[in-house]
Each structure stands twice: as structure tokens, then as C-alpha cells.
Amino acid sequence: MAITRRHALLLGAALTVSLTAAACGSGDDGSSSGAGAAxxxxxxxxxxxxxxxxxxxxxxxxxxxxxxxxxxxxxxxxxxxxxxxxxxxxxxxxxxxxxxxxxxxxxxxxxxxxxxxxxxxxxxxxxxxxxxxxxxxxxxxxxxxxxxxxxxxxxxxxxxxxxxxxxGPMALFYNKEVFDKYDLKVPTTWDEYLADAEKLHQANPKAYITNDTGDAGFTTSMIWQAGGKPYAVDGTTVGIDFAEPGTQKFTGLWQKLIDGKLLAPTSSWSDAWYQGLGDGTIATLVIGAWMPANLESGVKAGAGKWRVAPMPQWEAGGRATSENxxxxxxxxxxxxxxxxxxxxxxxxxxxxxxxxxxxxxxxxxxxxxxxxxxxxxKEFPYFGGQKVNQVLAESASQVVSGWSYLPFQVYANSIFNDTVGKAYTSSTTLQDGLKAWQDASLKYGEEQGFTVK
Amino acid sequence: MVSEGYSNVRGGLAGRRRSWMGWQFVGPFMAVFALVFLAPIAYSIYLSLFRTRLIGGTSFVGADNYLGVLQDPQFWSAFGRVALFLVVQVPIMLFLALLVALAIDSGRLYGTAFFRISVFLPYAVPAVVATLMWGFMYGTRFGLIGNINEAFGLSLPDPLSPDLVLASIGNIVTWEFVGYNMLILYSALKVVNPSLYEAAALDGAGQLRIIWAIKLPALRGALVIATIFSIIGSFQLFNEPSILKTIAPNSVTTYFTPNFYAYSLSFAGQQFNYSATVAIVMGIITMIVAYIVQLRGMRKAV
CATH class of the missing domain: 3.40.190.10 (Periplasmic binding protein-like II)
Structure with missing residues (x-):
């Protein structure tokens, strides 16, 4: 059957557009992946x-x-x-x-x-x-x-x-105005953090202790602080275990926050996030020490309201922190x-x-x-004259040692929301989500030639 | 076949001193065509036959990547999503475009030119901007949905939740492309000979009868073209999900559409070979579907 020119053009159009995505991502043939090795x-x-x-x-x-x-x-x-x-x-x-x-x-x-x-x-x-x-x-x-x-x-x-x-040693950034208004105590432990979360959301259903829609960097940093070591990397041998105790500490707490709908369903760095940080509906951030400059430039409405405190602890009197x-x-x-x-x-x-x-x-x-x-x-006017760097420098000296990332963490983080994200939108538990993340990451590792244990 | 007959006739006269004049005219086009069209396709096919790993380098794997794609549940879930999108969104969009085109063509509207341009205007908005705009309106906390909820004491479901996000994308795409398709259909209506309408009116046909007996048959070719463009558009869905992922990360997976899957594979996972394979398989599926639609559409037209 003869293909007319119009047929051919349309078919061609179909094919080209679909291949463009692949072509622009394929600027290498991979044959020289070990170029520098010699x-x-x-x-x-x-x-x-x-x-x-x-x-x-x-x-x-x-x-x-x-x-x-x-x-x-x-x-x-x-x-x-x-x-x-x-x-x-x-x-x-x-x-x-x-x-x-x-x-x-x-x-x-x-x-x-x-x-x-x-x-x-x-x-x-x-x-x-x-x-x-x-x-x-x-x-x-x-x-x-x-x-x-x-x-x-x-x-x-x-x-x-x-x-x-x-x-980015982590610290607790909190909106003092909100804390004063609802008579909240600045949490020193994660239990107190949870209590504040409940009290705040009850007093004002529009306000949340923090926002979270599933963030790989945040989750791994939290597990890190809890003393977890889910990633075991030895050269090209890789093991992942999210059933270990450190991870379970984190999921135990965070699952309660998710179940109680105590986390603002706002993605970090979105417009809604900046608004929430400014108008007091997102009351705290547990985040890296690079945050002050971002607050100053992105959340002008929060000037004078925010303060910095040490990261809440798993055990009263502890001082452990992690990097973000x-x-x-x-x-x-x-x-x-x-x-x-x-x-x-x-x-x-x-x-x-x-x-x-x-x-x-x-x-x-x-x-x-x-x-x-x-x-x-140095006193920060944005933080009401607080000497913020004292808290942050102290955090930097208390980072838990022995953490390691995967040799393909970039990819693993990219599929975090495909797997763990389900815990935020459905009845899947955080622990199950992490298990799915673990399996998908290991599958990738195996495909990439790593020895998986 | 035509060209053979042609050269037979001319053979005796010009066969000896074959003129390259034609090629000189076509040459620049062919060079660019080969560079920007054939070369990327050939390169993608070449890529799809290899596998590069972080450990162990590159090796020839033959059809392994193709077998992998055909058995890949993530690829098929992506394909299922765009297929559903195609079956639901495209008919709605084309029906709306048809209504608007017929309404403008009926000549019974005031301010036709204004109406036409305002329906077409969304097409002039870049897809990225349109998605950002809609993404903001969809917001349940600070966006339009949030405002409506507040003003009327409602609690509308979140349009960006995993169950609704595909419908929300359909809404954006419909908004963007109704005007474009309307223009295709409207221009097809414009070429209908007005004497047909006069003859129909003399025979006592009403407006509906005229639409049914004259306008719709005249539109068939244009509808087939619009459908094929829409099929291609649906299968290529990328901008909207990729932008919405930043505000609804849990609703849009990295394998939400085949194109987005190919993108994630190569840009986050460095799996260029597999990504190329996904693109080729999807290109072939698109060709087949577009071709079937075209064959059916044209046959009916005869």
C-alpha cells in the first residue's frame, strides 16, 4: 500500500517528537566511562x-x-x-x-x-x-x-x-510569635515536638508544626541523627536496611505526625511554602544551617519572628545532630x-x-x-538579634559519625516520592514506603553492576 | 511507482547527461534533515542496543533493552495513563473545539472575531506558564480552590491528589488546545462553497440539517488531522506532569508518562540506553496508533 507524503510527514512528526527527549539526554555513548581511570x-x-x-x-x-x-x-x-x-x-x-x-x-x-x-x-x-x-x-x-x-x-x-x-548541620528554626501566641514550649526532645504539633494544630487547624510531603534529604538526615546507618557501602558492595533501629525511631515519630494530619501538605521551596513560613501556618523547620540566608531573602514577612534552637533529641539531654x-x-x-x-x-x-x-x-x-x-x-536582626551562629556552630560539632550515602544516591533520591511518597497520600505506612524505596534502590544497584547484599 | 514511469518516458532523451540540478535544490534540506532528523534516530537506535553500567562499563546487549521495556510494569503503567488520557480527554477537547467552530461559523454570534481570538489565546501561552498558572489555581491552601473553599465553606477535593491529578492535567491541556483545534476545524468550514448552503436553504433544510449533511462531512478530513495531532500530543505528555511534580511530588511519579519516564531514566538514573529504548518503543506505538486512525478516517471519507 502506498504511503502518501502526508502520511509520511505525520508519521515522521510522531517519531521525531518522541525521540527528541531521548536524544537530548543521550549525549554520551558510555564507551569511555572509565576514561580517567588510567x-x-x-x-x-x-x-x-x-x-x-x-x-x-x-x-x-x-x-x-x-x-x-x-x-x-x-x-x-x-x-x-x-x-x-x-x-x-x-x-x-x-x-x-x-x-x-x-x-x-x-x-x-x-x-x-x-x-x-x-x-x-x-x-x-x-x-x-x-x-x-x-x-x-x-x-x-x-x-x-x-x-x-x-x-x-x-x-x-x-x-x-x-x-x-x-x-548544613541541622537545627530547629521556629516562629517565636506562633510559639508565644499558642503558649508552646520550644521542644528539646522529639516527644515534646510531637506534643507541640498536636497542641498547635488543635488550637488553630490552619497551623502546622512543619511541612512535609516526602523529602529524601530530610528523611535521611533524620535517620542519621537517630543513629541509623541504613546504607552499608564497601567499595562496590552495597547493602540497604531500613528495618534497623535508627530508622524505626524516626518512622515511629513521623508516622504519628502523618496519621494525625499534623504536617502541612506543602512542598518545600514552593510559593505556598514561603507564604506559610511568613504567615505562621508553618511554625518550625528542622533544616540545615544554610537556612538563615534563605529565610532573610525569601520570607521577608517573617523578619523578627524566627529564632533558632538546637535540634530536638531522641533522648533527653542528648546533643546529637546530623548534616542536611x-x-x-x-x-x-x-x-x-x-x-x-x-x-x-x-x-x-x-x-x-x-x-x-x-x-x-x-x-x-x-x-x-x-x-x-x-x-x-554576630547578631542577626532577622532573628530578633539572636546570635544564631552559636547554635549552628554547636550543632556542627555534634554531628553523629559513621554515616554514608549510597554510591548512587542521586538516582535513589529521585525515586523517593515514587515509593515513600505513598505514605503521605495513602494508607501505606512510612516503614512500608521505605521498604519499597530500599527494594527499588537495590534493584537499580544490581542493574548497575553492584554486588548487593 | 510514479517516478518510474516518468523516467521511462524521459529515459531516451536525458538519461545520459543526468542533471544534478534537482539534488542541488534539495541538498541543503537533505543535509539538515539528515543531521537533525535521521542522525538522532539512528543514534537512539544504536544506543538502545547497548547497556552502560556504573560498574563494568558498556556492553552490547542486542534486543535485551527492548525485551526489558516490553516487560517493564512502570513503562506499561505510564502507557496506560496516557492511553486513558487519550480516550477521555481528546474526545472532550475535540467536541468542544467542534462546538466553538460551528458556533463561530454559524454567523449568528456578535463579536465573532473577539470570541475567536479569545478562545485561541490560551494556545499562545507557553505550556510551562499555563501549568504554573493552573498549578497555582489548583492550590488548596493559598490558590483558587483554597479561596473557593474559604468563601463558600466547601471542602473541594485536592485537584493535585494522586487520584485527580490526571484529570487536572486533562483540564489544563483542554484549556490550552481547544482554540488550536477550533482553528483547524474553522478553516475547514471556511472552504465550504456557500452555494451549498443556499441550495440546502432552498430545499428547506434547517441549521441542524445543514450541520449534519454538509458541515460535518466537510470537516471529516480536518477532524482526522486534529485527532492525529492530539494522539501524538497525548502520547508525548511531558511539560504538565513535569511542572506539577514540583508542587505535587507524590502525585506525579517519575514514570507518570512514557516521555517523563524516558527523561527520568536518563537525567536522574544515567540509563541512557534504556531511556532511548523507551523512546523508540513509544515512537513506534505512536506511529501505529496514528496510522490506524488515519486509515480508518480516510476510508470513511471515500
Whole structure:
């Protein structure tokens, strides 16, 4: 049967549109996934002199990052080392940038010399040997420079794959006006938190203790604080167990909040979320120490009302905290000028650059800045003059050790709402949702060639 | 077949010094066509025959990815969703478009031009903006639904809950595309020879009779075209669910529609090979369905 031209055009249109989605996501053929694997071991240890020489010789490096405070750092760095040229590129935030980075690495061209990578995503790059083990560049000497949480986050196996840029030790941000109005006590334990949640929602059915529609980063951080270690990662062997006690502590509490409809069904970072934070219908946030700047810029209506308190505890008198977010700077294995790249990393994350970023509103990962008297004594007008950094710096020193993310956490987090999300919209329990998440994550791990135990 | 006969006639005269003039005219188009159309398809097919893993690199797997897609419950749930969307939303949308087109064509409305442009206007709004706008109206806390609930003391169900989100997307898509389809149908009505209407009126036919006997048959070809565009549109559903996922993360899964599934596979899971396979399988299904509809539609037209 003859196909007329109009037939053919329509069929063609059908096919093209459907293939476009695949074509734009497939900028690599994967054949060179181990491109960087052959490179290391060439230079065993690089001395400080070598790094200094790289700075004196000069050259040009490209930095992919979305952290806004780096702009000033780059300007200062270039002023101090006039022979060095730094191209700061915003290649997208989070996952968008990782996709671009992964594509560039596989294509073997256009790879930046330095890239911002969040802690939860770093193991994925380390495992594929896409980023350099900074121990070969002298990062081992930085022990003690950073707070324990971020420092352990950049360790994968025996290597150091990034230098911590900022950190997000968790704390309780609460709306004091709401707490005063409904005579709530600032909770020090999760039991008190639950009691406040009930009391608040009863007094005002429109007000909630917090919002949650299922957030992978928040959930893992909560399990982390409870002492849970659901992810067991040893090289390419991966185990996931959400039936362990730490996870159950968290689900025991959170299930009660879900069942009692005590959580605002508002997604974080949505317009409704910002409104709720401003008008008092979302009374608290348990979130990372990077939040103050976001409140100041996003929730102007909340000025003067918000305060910061330590994270509620599982046991009265405890001080345990965990990290929520934060990112590092890493050096892709395919980068051309690693010594110069490392010099920039040190400047931005260890030396002068840190103070520049703190002044710009970032929350540091370095102990020197966190313990600096000026930093701790800074009064925040938005928080009614409270010395917020004292609470946050204390939290940074109490992060529970021994946590690890999956080497494919980026993917696992992307399917969190497919699985655990059901606990928020149906009769599925949180524990069952986590089990489904565990199964789906392990299935992916197996498909990707990991040994699953 | 036609071209063979043609060259036979011309063969004796021009066969020897074959002119490349035609190719020179078509050349630029063919080059771009090959680059932006054929090459991506060929590359996707090439990709779909391999598998790349985080551990172990890339290997040739033949038809494994295709077998995987055909047995993938997530793919079929995505396909089922867009199929349901196609069966329910497309008839509603085309019926509304038909009503509007007939109403404007009837010549009994005041301000036809204004009416026509205002129905068409939503099509000019980018889908992303339209979805953001509707997403805000759907809000039960601060959006329009919330305001209605407050003003009238109602408690309307959340349009973005898992059970209703597909219907809510259908509403957005209908709003966006009624005007577009109306324009296709209206332009088909415009080419009907007015003398037919005069003849019908002389024979004593009423408006309904004219619609039934003249206008609808005249619209058949345009309706088939509009249906095929809508089938393609339904199967390609992507923008609306992808935007709504940010405000209703638990209602829109990463495998909500086949296109969104392909997107999630490659951008979150780095599974480019499997993603390409999903896109190819879906492209073939779309072709088959569109082709069947076209065959049936055209046969009736004869």
C-alpha cells in the first residue's frame, strides 16, 4: 500500500517528537566511562612547592559552581595571583550540573577543572573515578581543618575526593510569635515536638508544626541523627536496611505526625511554602544551617519572628545532630591543570576565600571560622538579634559519625516520592514506603553492576 | 511507482547527461534533515542496543533493552495513563473545539472575531506558564480552590491528589488546545462553497440539517488531522506532569508518562540506553496508533 507524503510527514512528526527527549539526554555513548581511570598514580605526592609553582606560573582554569559567594572569591583570587585566570561557570544547580558534568567526562571534552558537588552526590563521582583523589595533591594534611561531618563526607573509601565548601548541620528554626501566641514550649526532645504539633494544630487547624510531603534529604538526615546507618557501602558492595533501629525511631515519630494530619501538605521551596513560613501556618523547620540566608531573602514577612534552637533529641539531654545538604569542590580526573585547580580549592575552602564566603552569608565547614569569636557573636536582626551562629556552630560539632550515602544516591533520591511518597497520600505506612524505596534502590544497584547484599 | 514511469518516458532523451540540478535544490534540506532528523534516530537506535553500567562499563546487549521495556510494569503503567488520557480527554477537547467552530461559523454570534481570538489565546501561552498558572489555581491552601473553599465553606477535593491529578492535567491541556483545534476545524468550514448552503436553504433544510449533511462531512478530513495531532500530543505528555511534580511530588511519579519516564531514566538514573529504548518503543506505538486512525478516517471519507 502506498504511503502518501502526508502520511509520511505525520508519521515522521510522531517519531521525531518522541525521540527528541531521548536524544537530548543521550549525549554520551558510555564507551569511555572509565576514561580517567588510567590517570592517577602518575604523580604520587604533590608538594606545597609544586602548588605554589603552579600559582606563580599561572594559567587558566574553569570552575563549575552555582554557589553565589564564589564570585567574590574568584575576583579576590585573581587579584592575588594576577597570572591566573578563573572562568566561573554556572552549569546548573545540583542534578542539572551533574548531568552536564557526567556528559562532559564521558565525551572527554569540555570537562571543567573544578566542580561543585554536593556531599550526597560525591560518592557517585568517586566510585566512577571521575574525580581526583585529593590525597595525591596533599589534602591528607588538612585533617582537623574541617568539622567532622563534612570532612567524613568527602572521604570515600581511603580517598579524599573533594574539599568541603559549606555545611548544613541541622537545627530547629521556629516562629517565636506562633510559639508565644499558642503558649508552646520550644521542644528539646522529639516527644515534646510531637506534643507541640498536636497542641498547635488543635488550637488553630490552619497551623502546622512543619511541612512535609516526602523529602529524601530530610528523611535521611533524620535517620542519621537517630543513629541509623541504613546504607552499608564497601567499595562496590552495597547493602540497604531500613528495618534497623535508627530508622524505626524516626518512622515511629513521623508516622504519628502523618496519621494525625499534623504536617502541612506543602512542598518545600514552593510559593505556598514561603507564604506559610511568613504567615505562621508553618511554625518550625528542622533544616540545615544554610537556612538563615534563605529565610532573610525569601520570607521577608517573617523578619523578627524566627529564632533558632538546637535540634530536638531522641533522648533527653542528648546533643546529637546530623548534616542536611552542603557541598564540596572537587577536581575532575580529566582536568588539565590539577595543581592549579587544587591551589584554587585551598584558597576558596581553606584559606582567605572562606572568610569572604562567610561574609557573603555562607555557612562554613572549617573549624577556624566556626569558632571565630566574631562569627559566633554576630547578631542577626532577622532573628530578633539572636546570635544564631552559636547554635549552628554547636550543632556542627555534634554531628553523629559513621554515616554514608549510597554510591548512587542521586538516582535513589529521585525515586523517593515514587515509593515513600505513598505514605503521605495513602494508607501505606512510612516503614512500608521505605521498604519499597530500599527494594527499588537495590534493584537499580544490581542493574548497575553492584554486588548487593 | 510514479517516478518510474516518468523516467521511462524521459529515459531516451536525458538519461545520459543526468542533471544534478534537482539534488542541488534539495541538498541543503537533505543535509539538515539528515543531521537533525535521521542522525538522532539512528543514534537512539544504536544506543538502545547497548547497556552502560556504573560498574563494568558498556556492553552490547542486542534486543535485551527492548525485551526489558516490553516487560517493564512502570513503562506499561505510564502507557496506560496516557492511553486513558487519550480516550477521555481528546474526545472532550475535540467536541468542544467542534462546538466553538460551528458556533463561530454559524454567523449568528456578535463579536465573532473577539470570541475567536479569545478562545485561541490560551494556545499562545507557553505550556510551562499555563501549568504554573493552573498549578497555582489548583492550590488548596493559598490558590483558587483554597479561596473557593474559604468563601463558600466547601471542602473541594485536592485537584493535585494522586487520584485527580490526571484529570487536572486533562483540564489544563483542554484549556490550552481547544482554540488550536477550533482553528483547524474553522478553516475547514471556511472552504465550504456557500452555494451549498443556499441550495440546502432552498430545499428547506434547517441549521441542524445543514450541520449534519454538509458541515460535518466537510470537516471529516480536518477532524482526522486534529485527532492525529492530539494522539501524538497525548502520547508525548511531558511539560504538565513535569511542572506539577514540583508542587505535587507524590502525585506525579517519575514514570507518570512514557516521555517523563524516558527523561527520568536518563537525567536522574544515567540509563541512557534504556531511556532511548523507551523512546523508540513509544515512537513506534505512536506511529501505529496514528496510522490506524488515519486509515480508518480516510476510508470513511471515500
Amino acid at each position: 590517570a592517577p598514580a602518575a604523580s604520587a605526592a604533590v608538594s606545597d612547592a609544586d602548588i605554589q609553582k603552579a600559582l606563580d606560573t599561572g594559567g587558566s582554569i574553569t570552575v563549575w559552581a552555582w554557589e553565589p559567594t564564589l564570585k567574590q572569591v574568584v575576583a579576590d583570587f585573581q587579584a592575588k595571583y594576577p597570572k591566573v585566570k578563573v572562568n566561573l561557570v554556572n552549569a546548573g544547580t545540583g542534578n542539572d550540573q551533574y548531568t552536564a558534568l557526567q556528559n562532559a567526562i564521558k565525551a572527554g571534552s569540555g570537562v571543567p577543572d573544578v566542580a561543585q558537588v554536593e556531599y550526597y552526590a560525591l560518592p557517585q563521582f568517586a566510585l566512577a573515578k571521575s574525580v581526583t583523589d585529593l590525597a595525591t595533591l596533599g589534602a591528607g594534611k588538612l585533617d582537623g581543618t574541617f568539622t567532622p561531618g563534612p570532612w567524613s563526607s568527602v572521604h570515600v573509601g581511603n580517598g579524599i575526593y573533594g574539599l568541603p565548601m559549606d555545611s 545538604g552542603g557541598s564540596s569542590l572537587a577536581i575532575p580526573e580529566a582536568g588539565a591543570n590539577k595543581n592549579l585547580a587544587y591551589a584554587f580549592l585551598k584558597y576558596a575552602n581553606v584559606d582567605e576565600g572562606v572568610q569572604t564566603r562567610v561574609d557573603g552569608g555562607a555557612f562554613p565547614a572549617t573549624t577556624a571560622q566556626l569558632q571565630d569569636q566574631k562569627f559566633q557573636d
